[in-house]
Amino acid sequence: MKNAISLTVLMVFVLALFSGCATMPQTWPDNQRSAENKMVVIQEKIGDGLKTGALSPDQSQMFLTTLKGIRTDYEALRDKVVSRDEWDSLLGRLDVLGDEINRALGRQARTESPRNGDRIVALQGRIDDGRINGRFPLTEGREFQSRLDAIRSDYLRMTEGGRYAMRDERTGISRRLDSLETDINRSR
Numbered sequence: 001m002k003n004a005i006s007l008t009v010l011m012v013f014v015l016a017l018f019s020g021c022a023t024m025p026q027t028w029p030d031n032q033r034s035a036e037n038k039m040v041v042i043q044e045k046i047g048d049g050l051k052t053g054a055l056s057p058d059q060s061q062m063f064l065t066t067l068k069g070i071r072t073d074y075e076a077l078r079d080k081v082v083s084r085d086e087w088d089s090l091l092g093r094l095d096v097l098g099d100e101i102n103r104a105l106g107r108q109a110r111t112e113s114p115r116n117g118d119r120i121v122a123l124q125g126r127i128d129d130g131r132i133n134g135r136f137p138l139t140e141g142r143e144f145q146s147r148l149d150a151i152r153s154d155y156l157r158m159t160e161g162g163r164y165a166m167r168d169e170r171t172g173i174s175r176r177l178d179s180l181e182t183d184i185n186r187s188r
Contacts, residue, residue, distance in 0.1 A: 031087035035074050036152055037124060038094040041116035042067055043159040045101050048115065054105045063104075066097055071160075116173045120152055123177065126184055136187055144184060151176050 044064050049055030059151070070093050077086055127148060131141040152172060158169050 010130070024098065026081055028082070028084060028087045031084070031091060032074075032078055033124065033149075033152075035087070035090055035094060036156060037073060037121045038091070038098065039074070039118055040152060040155055040159070041115075042094065042101060042117075043156075044100055044115045044117040045098070045105065047159070049101070049105050055101075059104055063097065063101055070094060070097065082159060099133075116155060116170060119174075119177045119181075120148065120155065122140060123148055123180060123184065130184070130187070144180065147176075147180050151180065 042063075046055065046060050046067070050057065050060040070090065073090055073093075077090060127136075127141065127144045130136040130144075136144065155173050158173075
């Protein structure tokens with residue numbers, strides 16, 4: 001009887017230990033990447049809205065201030081061991097900000113080509129899909145991801161602090177995205 005009780009207590013302890021490990025803080029690279037993508041898209045929407053006059057300077061400044069606060073919180077979470085709830089909260093705040101900007105912009109028809117932020121998000125999806133489905137060899141998938149991460153990082157740095165990237169900077173990012181997209185298309 002003592003052995004059965006001891007064994008039961010030991011099993012409960014082991015199960016509690018393993019279930020605790022599943023919810024322990026860890027790094028969340030997918031959430032980090034998703035947050036970066038969302039910040040890129042939001043930054044471009046604010047810049048485009050200001051450029052086209054769809055957003056007033058006051059609205060743009062309000063959105064940029066909110067984005068700056070979120071970006072500060074993002075920097076505090078980036079590459080750190082934290083709970084998933086903290087990332088979920090940050091991503092939720094980005095979604096709310098994106099929705100507010102969309103409402104402020106209204107439903108204007110887009111006559112221009114896709115923005116760099118939208119292209120970064122689309123290429124990220126294609127890379128993820130190719131890696132998951134095994135279309136890309138391991139090294140090639142890593143190379144594509146590394147190139148896209150570098151482009152995203154440069155773009156975030158260019159637009160940091162509410163600065164809207166200049167035309168030649170946007171063109172440089174666009175060319176790098178074109179090159180990456182061409183290589184991804186060749187890889188099929």
